[in-house]
Amino acid sequence: MFSTRIVSARQIPGLVPGIFFLALGLAASAARPGVALELGRELLAEGQWAAARAEGLRAQTEAVEADDVAAARLLAAVAALRMGQDRDEVKAELEALWQDEAVPMAIRSAAAYEGGGAAWVERDRAGAFLPWKFAFLNATNPPLFWRAGCSLYFLLKDDAARRDAEPAVWRSLLSCRDAWPLTVWRECQPRRPSAPSWASRPGQWIVSFYRAQIGPAIGARCDLEPSCSEYFRQASHAHGLLGVSIMADRFIREPTVVAAKEKPIVMPDGRTRYADPLSDHDAWMKGR
Amino acid sequence: MRKMKEGREDRGADRFPRYGKLFRDFSTLWKIIFHGVEKNERFFHAMENFFAIFPRYGKLFCNFSTLWKPVGMAVWVGAATLAATASEPPTPLALRLAAEGEPVAAAIEFRRLALGAEDASAAARWYWWAAQAYAQAGQPAMSNRMLDRAEDAAPLALATGVSWLRAENALHERDWPAAAFHFDSLRIKTGAEKWRDFSARGAASAYVQEKDLSAARAVLKDATEAAEDARQALERYAAGRDKKPWLGGVLGLVPGLGYVYAGEYANATRSLILNSLFIWGMVEAAEEEAWGIFAVVAFGEITWYTGSIYGGVDAAHRYNARRLERAVSDVRGPARLAADRGQVPLVVLRVEF
Numbered sequence: 101m102f103s104t105r106i107v108s109a110r111q112i113p114g115l116v117p118g119i120f121f122l123a124l125g126l127a128a129s130a131a132r133p134g135v136a137l138e139l140g141r142e143l144l145a146e147g148q149w150a151a152a153r154a155e156g157l158r159a160q161t162e163a164v165e166a167d168d169v170a171a172a173r174l175l176a177a178v179a180a181l182r183m184g185q186d187r188d189e190v191k192a193e194l195e196a197l198w199q200d201e202a203v204p205m206a207i208r209s210a211a212a213y214e215g216g217g218a219a220w221v222e223r224d225r226a227g228a229f230l231p232w233k234f235a236f237l238n239a240t241n242p243p244l245f246w247r248a249g250c251s252l253y254f255l256l257k258d259d260a261a262r263r264d265a266e267p268a269v270w271r272s273l274l275s276c277r278d279a280w281p282l283t284v285w286r287e288c289q290p291r292r293p294s295a296p297s298w299a300s301r302p303g304q305w306i307v308s309f310y311r312a313q314i315g316p317a318i319g320a321r322c323d324l325e326p327s328c329s330e331y332f333r334q335a336s337h338a339h340g341l342l343g344v345s346i347m348a349d350r351f352i353r354e355p356t357v358v359a360a361k362e363k364p365i366v367m368p369d370g371r372t373r374y375a376d377p378l379s380d381h382d383a384w385m386k387g388r
Numbered sequence: 389m390r391k392m393k394e395g396r397e398d399r400g401a402d403r404f405p406r407y408g409k410l411f412r413d414f415s416t417l418w419k420i421i422f423h424g425v426e427k428n429e430r431f432f433h434a435m436e437n438f439f440a441i442f443p444r445y446g447k448l449f450c451n452f453s454t455l456w457k458p459v460g461m462a463v464w465v466g467a468a469t470l471a472a473t474a475s476e477p478p479t480p481l482a483l484r485l486a487a488e489g490e491p492v493a494a495a496i497e498f499r500r501l502a503l504g505a506e507d508a509s510a511a512a513r514w515y516w517w518a519a520q521a522y523a524q525a526g527q528p529a530m531s532n533r534m535l536d537r538a539e540d541a542a543p544l545a546l547a548t549g550v551s552w553l554r555a556e557n558a559l560h561e562r563d564w565p566a567a568a569f570h571f572d573s574l575r576i577k578t579g580a581e582k583w584r585d586f587s588a589r590g591a592a593s594a595y596v597q598e599k600d601l602s603a604a605r606a607v608l609k610d611a612t613e614a615a616e617d618a619r620q621a622l623e624r625y626a627a628g629r630d631k632k633p634w635l636g637g638v639l640g641l642v643p644g645l646g647y648v649y650a651g652e653y654a655n656a657t658r659s660l661i662l663n664s665l666f667i668w669g670m671v672e673a674a675e676e677e678a679w680g681i682f683a684v685v686a687f688g689e690i691t692w693y694t695g696s697i698y699g700g701v702d703a704a705h706r707y708n709a710r711r712l713e714r715a716v717s718d719v720r721g722p723a724r725l726a727a728d729r730g731q732v733p734l735v736v737l738r739v740e741f
Binding site for chain 1: 633691
């Protein structure tokens with residue numbers, strides 16, 4: 101069952117690429133959108149969620165046309181969803197948007213698709229099914245149509261009961277499956293998290309043991325950033341057993357790096373540490 | 389008194405005949421503004437008659453007459469200040485944010501101004517400023533995207549500024565060929581010596597990063613005498629030798645020797661002491677047949693020993709990186725380009741030391 105494997109928003113079918121046609125949906129909503137709406141749309145496409153949310157809220161106050169207000173609401177809701185803000189509130193906003201018949205269909209279907217994705221993250225199949233079905237049946241632009249269909253296909257593929265209850269939808273999905281571009285198929289396919297390699301596991305165990313049992317007793321003693329335990333975790337994750345040697349080299353170098361006082365970083369607690377990232381010491385392995 | 393004043397005016401006009409008319413005009417204007425009321429004798433006679441009839445208003449008139457000058461001056465100064473303020477463009481929020489160390493927020497505000505701009509050249513300038521703010525925030529990809537928009541809006545209008553920012557972004561992204569190309573473009577576009585030196589040094593530093601020393605020499609050949617220190621730094625780098633990482637690793641088989649090879653003597657001493665201690669611990673544990681302790685100490689020793697070998701390799705790389713960094717810094721020199729925020733929305737660049 102893939103539903104138990106879902107761990108992050110990156111694995112939601114089509115959620116991240118969804119911003120692409122969301123942008124199209126917003127563009128279609130107004131012939132000449134306001135500056136805030138246009139800027140917000142760009143920021144959303146660039147993944148600057150907080151700034152996009154701010155622009156969405158600004159656009160809501162500035163917009164005059166009802167369609168622009170709806171587009172701004174969608175923009176703010178999607179940005180909030182990406183930021184991981186109160187999911188229930190965002191889901192309610194998206195549901196209100198896609199169920200509102202006064203809202204243009206381009207915005208309704210984009211809101212439905214996003215709402216379905218929000219439910220999917222929480223393993224709520226029923227909550228994802230209805231909005232995705234709506235988006236699939238009503239989407240007017242091809243990218244949204246493909247992604248809604250593809251996401252719905254993967255949802256129904258592992259849910260025989262719902263598939264049998266909706267034979268018409270399943271037949272439609274199968275009939276238009278050939279039209280989905282391979283890139284869309286790959287984007288929407290649920291991805292399994294990659295398991296850590298066996299060579300990196302001993303290092304991870306040592307770090308976990310240190311952080312659980314030793315770190316709390318002796319406190320933060322490392323003067324470098326990242327801390328030695330984090331450096332070792334990164335090194336063993338990236339290089340397996342060689343992480344032990346990389347860590348030993350760091351222990352040897354630590355007093356010299358601190359004495360040199362190069363690249364100081366003031367930590368949130370006011371303490372000064374000195375930057376010594378792993379990338380400074382393994383870049384040559386990657387040919388950089 | 390009046391004769392004396394007239395005499396002064398005439399002398400001024402005689403001494404500066406060219407300004408005579410202007411002098412007289414100014415004098416007349418002065419009288420109209422500040423002495424007009426007093427000059428009007430008819431008015432004065434009327435007032436005298438009036439005060440003779442209504443003496444209680446006489447003091448008020450005198451006060452008014454005295455007040456007229458400072459009030460007139462204050463009104464004039466106020467009007468001039470208002471006019472000056474009205475002609476100044478409002479300071480954009482983006483500039484304040486940039487000054488407060490919020491370059492990303494500033495970039496967003498510049499983009500808002502670009503989207504709201506009426507003509508393409510203004511939009512291009514605002515996009516350029518957004519690109520500059522993103523570059524300042526360490527986001528070269530976003531900076532380049534804004535530069536694309538600036539160029540799309542007004543092709544070649546900001547060629548110098550665009551080349552400069554693209555070169556800096558390429559340096560940030562460690563894309564040395566691109567950095568060299570853009571610095572070269574800047575060198576070709578600009579005529580002033582300071583700029584030519586700046587761009588030649590930038591291109592040369594990118595070539596040095598790329599280890600293409602002959603190209604760096606060729607670029608610096610076109611620079612002026614002021615870039616002699618860059619040429620010397622380049623030759624110093626060319627004359628020096630890099631450490632061989634593989635040799636560092638082999639020497640690291642003897643604990644600490646790999647660090648010695650790269651000139652890190654303190655690290656070498658620490659490595660030698662730790663390895664010696666753990667080997668001694670292993671020997672002691674073996675003699676005592678305490679195999680549990682032996683296993684723990686042996687694990688520690690393996691860690692330090694492999695660390696010595698890895699450290700030998702990494703220390704050689706560190707040495708080479710430091711040598712290169714020093715050479716690049718010396719070739720580049722202290723001069724940097726900076727955009728003049730006081731000239732916003734215009735894009736005015738200046739060389740700073």
